[in-house]
Amino acid sequence: MNKLWLIIEREYLTRVKKKSFILITLISPLIFVAIFTVPALVAVFAGKEQTTVAVKDDSGVFTAPEDTSARVTFVLMTDPIDVLKATYKGRGFDGVLYIPSFQDTIKKLKITYFSEGQLSLGAMKSIEDRIAGQVEDHKVKAAGYSEEVMEGFKTKVSLEQREVAFNENGELVETDKKNSAGVATAIGFIAGFIIYIVLIFYGTMIMRSVMEEKTNRIVEVIISSVKPFQLMMGKIIGVSAVGLTQMIIWIVLTIVLTSVAGIFLNVDPAAAQNAMNPMGQPPQQAEMMNQSAEIFSMITSQNWGYIIPIFLVYFLGGYFIYSSLFAAVGSAMGDDMGESQSLTIVAMAPIIISIILISPVIDNPTSPLATWMSIIPLFSPVIMPARLAFEPPLWELIVSIVMLLGSAVFFVWLSGRIYRVGILLYGKKASLKELVKWTFSNE
Amino acid sequence: MSILRLESVVKTYGNFTAVDHVSFEIPKGVIFGMLGPNGAGKTSLIRIITTITRADNGKIWLDGEPLNNRHPEQIGYMPEERGLYKKMKVGEQLTYLARLKGLSAAETKQELRYWFERLDIKDWWDKKIDELSKGMQQKVQFIATVLHKPKLLILDEPFSGLDPINSNLIKDEIRELNRKGISIIFSTHRMEQVEEMCEHIVLINKGKNVLEGQVKDVKQRFKENLFKIEYTGDLPAGLDATDAANVDFDIKSKNDHTLTVQVNDGSDSNEILRYLIRQGVHIRSFNEILPSINEIFIRQVGLSNQ
Numbered sequence: 001m002n003k004l005w006l007i008i009e010r011e012y013l014t015r016v017k018k019k020s021f022i023l024i025t026l027i028s029p030l031i032f033v034a035i036f037t038v039p040a041l042v043a044v045f046a047g048k049e050q051t052t053v054a055v056k057d058d059s060g061v062f063t064a065p066e067d068t069s070a071r072v073t074f075v076l077m078t079d080p081i082d083v084l085k086a087t088y089k090g091r092g093f094d095g096v097l098y099i100p101s102f103q104d105t106i107k108k109l110k111i112t113y114f115s116e117g118q119l120s121l122g123a124m125k126s127i128e129d130r131i132a133g134q135v136e137d138h139k140v141k142a143a144g145y146s147e148e149v150m151e152g153f154k155t156k157v158s159l160e161q162r163e164v165a166f167n168e169n170g171e172l173v174e175t176d177k178k179n180s181a182g183v184a185t186a187i188g189f190i191a192g193f194i195i196y197i198v199l200i201f202y203g204t205m206i207m208r209s210v211m212e213e214k215t216n217r218i219v220e221v222i223i224s225s226v227k228p229f230q231l232m233m234g235k236i237i238g239v240s241a242v243g244l245t246q247m248i249i250w251i252v253l254t255i256v257l258t259s260v261a262g263i264f265l266n267v268d269p270a271a272a273q274n275a276m277n278p279m280g281q282p283p284q285q286a287e288m289m290n291q292s293a294e295i296f297s298m299i300t301s302q303n304w305g306y307i308i309p310i311f312l313v314y315f316l317g318g319y320f321i322y323s324s325l326f327a328a329v330g331s332a333m334g335d336d337m338g339e340s341q342s343l344t345i346v347a348m349a350p351i352i353i354s355i356i357l358i359s360p361v362i363d364n365p366t367s368p369l370a371t372w373m374s375i376i377p378l379f380s381p382v383i384m385p386a387r388l389a390f391e392p393p394l395w396e397l398i399v400s401i402v403m404l405l406g407s408a409v410f411f412v413w414l415s416g417r418i419y420r421v422g423i424l425l426y427g428k429k430a431s432l433k434e435l436v437k438w439t440f441s442n443e
Numbered sequence: 444m445s446i447l448r449l450e451s452v453v454k455t456y457g458n459f460t461a462v463d464h465v466s467f468e469i470p471k472g473v474i475f476g477m478l479g480p481n482g483a484g485k486t487s488l489i490r491i492i493t494t495i496t497r498a499d500n501g502k503i504w505l506d507g508e509p510l511n512n513r514h515p516e517q518i519g520y521m522p523e524e525r526g527l528y529k530k531m532k533v534g535e536q537l538t539y540l541a542r543l544k545g546l547s548a549a550e551t552k553q554e555l556r557y558w559f560e561r562l563d564i565k566d567w568w569d570k571k572i573d574e575l576s577k578g579m580q581q582k583v584q585f586i587a588t589v590l591h592k593p594k595l596l597i598l599d600e601p602f603s604g605l606d607p608i609n610s611n612l613i614k615d616e617i618r619e620l621n622r623k624g625i626s627i628i629f630s631t632h633r634m635e636q637v638e639e640m641c642e643h644i645v646l647i648n649k650g651k652n653v654l655e656g657q658v659k660d661v662k663q664r665f666k667e668n669l670f671k672i673e674y675t676g677d678l679p680a681g682l683d684a685t686d687a688a689n690v691d692f693d694i695k696s697k698n699d700h701t702l703t704v705q706v707n708d709g710s711d712s713n714e715i716l717r718y719l720i721r722q723g724v725h726i727r728s729f730n731e732i733l734p735s736i737n738e739i740f741i742r743q744v745g746l747s748n749q
Contacts (some may be wrong), residue, residue, distance in 0.1 A: 006542050014531065217526030221587065224493040225543040226519040364662075426497070 003226045007234025008241065011209075015242045029253035037261040051123050053113075054093040056081045059101040061138045062131070065149035072126050085114050095119070097127065104142045125211050184364055184389035191311055192358045195204060199318055199351050200383065202243050203326035207236055207344070210330030210423070219423045228420035233412075236323045243319070301407035307388045310397070317404040318381025321411045322351065331422030332435055354382035365390040375400045377407035414439060444507055446471045446595055446626040447492065452501035454487050461487035462498070463650035469628065469643065470738045471506075474621055476641035476658075477630040478736075480744055484650040485630050486523070489597055492628075493520045497550045506594060516545040517591035523600045523630075525584050527572045533583055534568035537590060537716045544591035551590070562612070585613055589620060596620065614664045616641070634737035646740060652738070662733040665742070668706040669732040670715070674699065675725045690714045703732070 015021055052073045055062060062076065075093070077084055084096045095115025110404040111131060111277055113119060118128070140150045167173045210232075318363055325347045332343060354373070361370040365387045374384040376394065380400050384392070421438035454462040461484045469475045479485045490496045493505065494515050494625040503510040505517065528536055534555070541551040559565050562582055572580060581604060589596065601617070602610045617640070621627055629641055637644060637658075644661065646654040654661065678697070691707040692715055706712055716729055734742075 003543055003545075006619075008537050014528075197527070213526075216529065217522060217524035218528055219526065220495070220522040220524070221520070221526055221540065222543065223495050225540070225545075325631055327683065424490070 002232050004093065004234050007226065007231060011235050011238025011331070012241045013247075015205075015239070016245060021246075023244070025249050026253070029250050029257055031407050032250075032254060032388070033257040033261055037258075043092050051094045051119070052092065053095055053127070053357075054084055054088050054091070055097045055099065056084055057099045059099055060101075061261050062099055062134055066094055072123050072130075074130075089116070090112075104139055105408055106135075110250045128163055152302055152325040153272070187307070187389040188362045188365075188386040191307075191359065192355065192362075192382050195318055195382050196351060196355045196358075198243060199322045200348065202239055202319065203322045203351075206323045207326040207330035207347075209235060209239075210419070211333050213331070214331060223423070228423060229416045232324070232327050232416055232419050234322065236327065236412075237325065240316070240319055261410065279328060303391075306363075306391075310388055310401075311385050313401060314381045317377075317401075317408045319410040321377065321381065321404075322347070324412045324415035328418040328422065330421040333422075350378035351382065355380045358382060358386050365392070371396060375403060375426075377403045380404055444471060445469055445504075446506055447578075447628075449492075450502040451553065452491060452503060454484075454489070454491060454496070454498050458511070460650050462730075464501070465647065465650070465652045466501075466738075467645045467652055467655050469626060471626055472621070472624050473642045474617070474627045474640050476637040476644040477628055477647065478632065478637060478644055479647035480632065480636070480741060483647045485647055485651075486599070487622065488647065489520070489599060489628075489630060493597065494516055517594045518593065519588040519591065519596045521584060521588040521598045521601060523603070525581065527580060527584060527587070529573040529736065530571055532569050532571055532574070536572065537583065537587055540587045541590045545589050553591050554592070555586075558590065562586065562616075576595075578606055579605055581605055581609065581613075581621060583656040585616070589616075592625075594625065595627055596627045596631070598600045598627065600633070601629070601631075604631070634735065634740055637736050644736070646743055648744050650727065651747065653743050653747045660741060661710075661736075665734045665739045667734065668712075669695065670704050670706065671728075671730045671732050672702040672704065672724075673700055673727040673729075674702065674719075675727060678702075678724060679722050690718050692719060700727075 018082055050073055051077065054077045055074045056077055056079070062074075074097070079087075081096070086094045088094075094117065098112045098114065100110070107130070110125075113127070128374055137147070140147065163175050164172060213222070219231070226234075316385070329343045329347045357373055357379070361367070361373060361383055364370060370383065370387060371393075373379045374387055374396065380403065384397070384400050416437050417439040422435075445468045450466050451464045452462055453464055455459070463484075465484075465488060477485055477488070487496075487565065491498045492505075492510075494512065505514050511584070531539075538548075538551050539553055541554065542548070546554065552694075559568070564579075564582065567575070567579070569582075572583065576585065585601070588598070596617075597618070601613060605613060611669060613650070617627060629637070631637060641658055643657055644655070656664070691710045692704045693707065695703040697703075697707055704715065706715060712729075712731070716726070719726060
């Protein structure tokens with residue numbers, strides 16, 4: 001036991017002390033947070049920048065644009081378009097917008113913007129939307145309707161989902177909780193992908209480490225002190241501790257960084273909901289914030305106390321299954337990495353199949369495919385966490401977890417049998433047939 | 444009492460018998476040579492002794508006790524294929540290997556200090572293994588093998604890759620450890636090293652124990668009663684006709700004032716000496732030629748292969 005601990009300690013410390021580990025661990029959350037905050041930052045700062053455009057309107061439809069909070073300010077001009085094109089800069093405009101005359105029946109209107117510089121996507125959208133709005137108003141009036149009548153035609157539709165299920169008394173119960181399919185889908189994908197990436201990443205890390213010890217021949221020195229099984233388990237547990245350390249640091253750093261970024265950007269969803277438009281932000285942006293507040297509340301309304309512990313069970317179960325398999329594959333490999341690809345693929349195939357199937361499973365989380373895949377242990381570590389937010393039936397969960405833990409024990413045993421023979425054989429890689437033979441050989 | 448005793452040890456891999464009913468005994472405190480051609484089963488045998496693998500059959504005692512799981516801590520093993528963690532620092536690495544052998548942290552520190560001073564490598568502590576030359580790595584490997592003060596040291600080709608200076612250094616250390624009472628098994632096919640270091644040998648071929656015993660006894664057993672005689676002047680004519688008196692010998696070779704003779708059964712080497720002197724040969728030296736371990740090795744392996 002003491003020696004197992006020594007091995008775990010070495011496997012852990014040598015990895016955690018590596019510069020590449022420290023770098024990746026510290027930089028990844030920065031990148032992650034940057035991906036989410038930079039667009040928001042850009043939106044905030046770009047929103048304050050004003051574009052002033054000279055408008056030459058040949059249709060006579062375009063009227064005085066009064067919205068000063070918009071990011072594009074229009075000024076109607078009567079000069080000929082060629083004059084405007086030549087002089088807009090000297091008169092303090094950023095560009096010239098030309099609107100041709102058109103028929104009331106027009107379906108598609110082409111307008112042109114002349115400038116030295118480029119319009120941002122946001123500004124372009126803003127111009128298109130407002131011109132479209134004016135053209136619509138013009139068409140409504142031309143058809144003889146008043147604006148009030150037109151407003152009366154519009155209906156805002158919002159879809160609310162409510163969950164229904166039979167309770168233990170057989171009564172139909174409607175639960176208050178919002179059934180947020182979008183959020184559940186997102187959680188499903190993220191959970192599945194996290195496990196997929198962890199299994200592949202740490203699995204191959206263990207495989208490489210086993211191969212290194214074997215080609216180095218140090219393995220013979222080590223197992224003249226400890227049992228091969230102890231060495232293998234020490235490695236698996238040590239590397240799992242590395243993974244957990246990395247994840248904890250990532251979670252803590254991400255939370256810290258997002259709250260720092262949140263304060264800086266003042267995009268706290270609750271605040272955005274209360275004070276709708278305190279800084280004179282365009283209505284679009286306020287709406288976006290409102291939406292994000294809604295998503296935020298959906299996320300917090302998820303049953304995390306249920307999802308996280310079960311996620312961790314699958315995380316660890318899957319980790320033990322695959323890391324021991326990868327250790328066995330590493331031990332069976334020859335000195336030449338190239339010719340060992342086929343064995344690696346055998347270990348990787350089920351994980352890759354799982355990740356391919358994750359999308360159909362999430363699309364239809366109660367299908368037979370989803371049920372079976374979340375019970376078969378080689379697939380369940382990726383598939384079941386992906387279904388968790390859709391709350392699979394309890395019996396499926398229990399069967400799946402029992403199968404998972406049972407096969408984790410089985411695969412660790414199986415890999416231990418292969419490993420103890422494999423690490424002592426030098427030269428060529430072993431065939432699958434030989435691996436089977438080793439499993440039942442007597443040391 | 445013997446430090447190691449093997450009784451009819453068998454190990455098979457599938458249809459291949461790597462170790463075939465091998466028995467021998469190693470007295471305490473000797474340097475013991477385990478000889479054999481490549482693929483003879485030496486490594487399989489060593490792996491059984493170091494508890495890396497288990498014998499299919501047979502019994503093994505270490506220091507009077509049946510081999511068990513506590514014994515690895517009393518054995519130091521240096522495999523033929525050397526191995527260390529390339530990216531690990533010398534100090535950390537040796538500490539780790541010593542702790543795996545059951546040494547406490549304090550003992551480890553004390554032993555390491557001793558060895559670093561003794562081999563004069565104090566400034567290597569923070570060096571990574573792959574920054575060291577091959578010979579330097581060998582020294583580190585040697586320390587790793589002896590750090591935990593084993594009762595039994597198993598060295599598989601310990602001098603391969605070492606220059607003559609480092610070779611001598613390690614040789615002296617091995618002798619020093621042996622003086623302190625540590626028994627040593629030397630596995631090699633470099634026969635001159637066996638002659639130089641070992642008191643006892645066992646010869647393994649095709650998984651079988653072919654020959655075993657003290658080096659001097661083995662040499663006696665395989666001697667061919669050859670003598671080398673150096674002389675001055677000329678040999679008298681008719682010396683070949685050895686019908687004289689009561690001596691019976693054949694002259695095997697004769698050149699440059701050196702004569703090699705084989706004494707045939709029933710004759711005494713003294714009689715030959717006497718006869719030659721009587722014949723007027725001026726003798727400068729008279730030596731018995733004992734077979735080298737190398738010759739015995741080649742002959743015995745050849746025989747057992749037939």
